[in-house]
Each structure stands twice: as structure tokens, then as C-alpha cells.
Amino acid sequence: MFFDMLFDIINAKSITQKLQLLEEFTQISTSLLLSTPTSSHPPRTLTEPSYKTFCSIIHPTKIRRVKAIKSPQALAKVLHSIVHIEYSAIDLALDAMYRFRDLPLSFYTDWLAVALEEKLHFSLLRESLNALGYEYGDFPVHAQLFYAQKATLSLHERMALLHRGAEANGLDANPFLVAKIQKFEHSLTPQILNTLELILKDEITHVKKGDKWWRYKHNSANAQSFLSTLERFKSLYALPKILNIKARLMAGFSQIELDMLEQASKH
Numbered sequence: 455m456f457f458d459m460l461f462d463i464i465n466a467k468s469i470t471q472k473l474q475l476l477e478e479f480t481q482i483s484t485s486l487l488l489s490t491p492t493s494s495h496p497p498r499t500l501t502e503p504s505y506k507t508f509c510s511i512i513h514p515t516k517i518r519r520v521k522a523i524k525s526p527q528a529l530a531k532v533l534h535s536i537v538h539i540e541y542s543a544i545d546l547a548l549d550a551m552y553r554f555r556d557l558p559l560s561f562y563t564d565w566l567a568v569a570l571e572e573k574l575h576f577s578l579l580r581e582s583l584n585a586l587g588y589e590y591g592d593f594p595v596h597a598q599l600f601y602a603q604k605a606t607l608s609l610h611e612r613m614a615l616l617h618r619g620a621e622a623n624g625l626d627a628n629p630f631l632v633a634k635i636q637k638f639e640h641s642l643t644p645q646i647l648n649t650l651e652l653i654l655k656d657e658i659t660h661v662k663k664g665d666k667w668w669r670y671k672h673n674s675a676n677a678q679s680f681l682s683t684l685e686r687f688k689s690l691y692a693l694p695k696i697l698n699i700k701a702r703l704m705a706g707f708s709q710i711e712l713d714m715l716e717q718a719s720k721h
Contacts, residue, residue, distance in 0.1 A: 456491035460552040461498060464545050467507045469590060476573060483566060490559045497553045503600040504545060514596040523638040530588040537583055537590050540576035542599040544569055546616055554609045564663045571656045578649045582642050602690040610672050614683040617664025619691050621657060625701040626694040628654045658705045665706030677711040681718055693719040
């Protein structure tokens with residue numbers, strides 16, 4: 455029941471259905487998580503992202519990035535890109551719960567908490583997007599996070615690439631998004647900036663959980679091992695040019711590791 459419900463939420467083909475199913479799951483999660491969930495059936499493979507039914511998916515290089523926000527539509531495009539990341543992040547957290555079995559109970563409670571925070575981030579940003587007259591799905595998106603999710607079939611690879619890798623990149627991007635949005639005067643700007651502040655605070659804890667479970671029963675959980683994983687999946691991951699050192703240290707990275715990441719990004 456536990457894993458079947460998770461699969462249905464991840465696979466939900468509409469925003470309303472996904473949020474409703476997640477709410478229903480949350481309401482009974484206390485009873486479901488009295489002990490470590492088990493199943494006699496192996497995880498099913500996801501063949502396509504859940505947002506395919508309402509989003510136009512294109513290659514990342516085809517997406518036109520907004521360099522400077524000079525209109526409400528440009529603001530909406532920037533917001534839409536973050537909304538898409540947060541929606542994808544709901545699926546990533548739930549898929550970690552669904553995909554990886556026979557782990558301590560705290561693994562499942564950790565990632566349910568992450569999924570619920572991603573749901574909140576998504577809802578707050580979507581509210582701002584709606585206030586601008588747009589909906590999630592109005593602009594093209596890419597599916598890199600889904601492909602990375604599909605490619606990482608071991609716990610250590612998943613935690614390294616997505617929760618210590620891609621999600622940590624979000625810590626680096628946050629200050630630049632804030633600076634970009636601050637320059638555009640709009641009645642929604644304060645609300646959006648408050649949401650981005652909340653996201654940064656929460657994402658630090660998410661990356662920290664990724665760090666915790668990356669290290670779980672992982673004898674070679676060191677900086678070189680982490681960089682090797684990123685290199686192995688370089689078609690799905692790009693090293694950031696500028697790191698948010700303070701946030702990454704709070705999320706579990708060591709200074710030595712950050713120095714190595716900075717060096718690697720220069721090559």
C-alpha cells in the first residue's frame with residue numbers, strides 16, 4: 455500500500471491530482487510509517503515525467519534564459535523555471551522513498567518532509583505565477599532532473615547527483631535569482647523574495663539530508679568519490695561557476711570539498 459500510493463502520486467498526470475494524492479498520503483502517513491515499509495514487489499520504472507501531459511518539453515539548450523527582467527512576462531518566465539524545479543523536486547523526494555527499499559524508517563520520514571516542503575515552495579511560487587496571469591505549463595521546460603532521476607538507480611548515486619549535486623546548485627543560484635528579481639519593481643516582488651528566502655533555508659536542510667544518506671553505509675563517501683559521480687553523469691549535471699560557500703558549509707560540505715569543486719569548475 456505504502457509504495458503503491460507513492461507510485462500513484464509520482465505518476466499523477468495533473469497538478470491537482472498530484473497535490474490531492476500527496477495530501478491524502480500525508481494524512482495517513484503517521485500510521486503508514488509506524489515501522490519501516492516493506493513490499494514484495496520491486497520498484498516500477500518511470501518512463502516519462504509526470505508533467506509531460508501539460509508541459510512542452512524541449513532540450514535545455516533551446517530554452518531562452520531571461521538575462522534581465524524588464525516586463526511582467528519576463529518575471530513570469532523566471533518564476534516558471536523555478537516552479538518547474540520545485541514541482542520536479544516533489545517527484546524526486548517521493549521517488550527516493552519509492553525507489554530505495556529496506557532502509558531505516560528515518561529515511562522515509564526525512565524524504566516525506568522534503569516532499570512536503572517542496573510542495574509548499576511549488577504552491578507559493580505558483581500562486582505568484584498565477585497572480586501574473588500565467589500557469590505552470592505556459593512556457594517550455596526541460597526534463598534533465600527526470601533523466602537524472604531515471605539514470606541513478608543506486609542510493610549513493612541518487613543522493614550524490616541529485617540531492618548533493620543538483621539541489622546544492624540551487625543554493626548557488628538563489629542569491630543570483632534574488633538579485634535579478636530585486637531589480638524589477640512590481641507589487642509581487644516582496645512576496646516572491648520572501649518565498650526565495652524560505653526556499654534557501656529549506657534547501658539547506660534538504661541538501662543536508664542528501665549528504666546524510668549519501669554517507670549511509672558508504673565507505674568511500676569522500677570528496678573524490680563525489681566528484682567522480684558528478685563526472686560520470688556530466689551529461690546530466692553542470693558544475694556551478696560560483697558556489698554559495700556559506701550555504702554549502704551549512705548543508706554538510708567540507709571546505710576541502712568546496713575547494714575541489716571550485717577547481718573542477720574551472721576545467
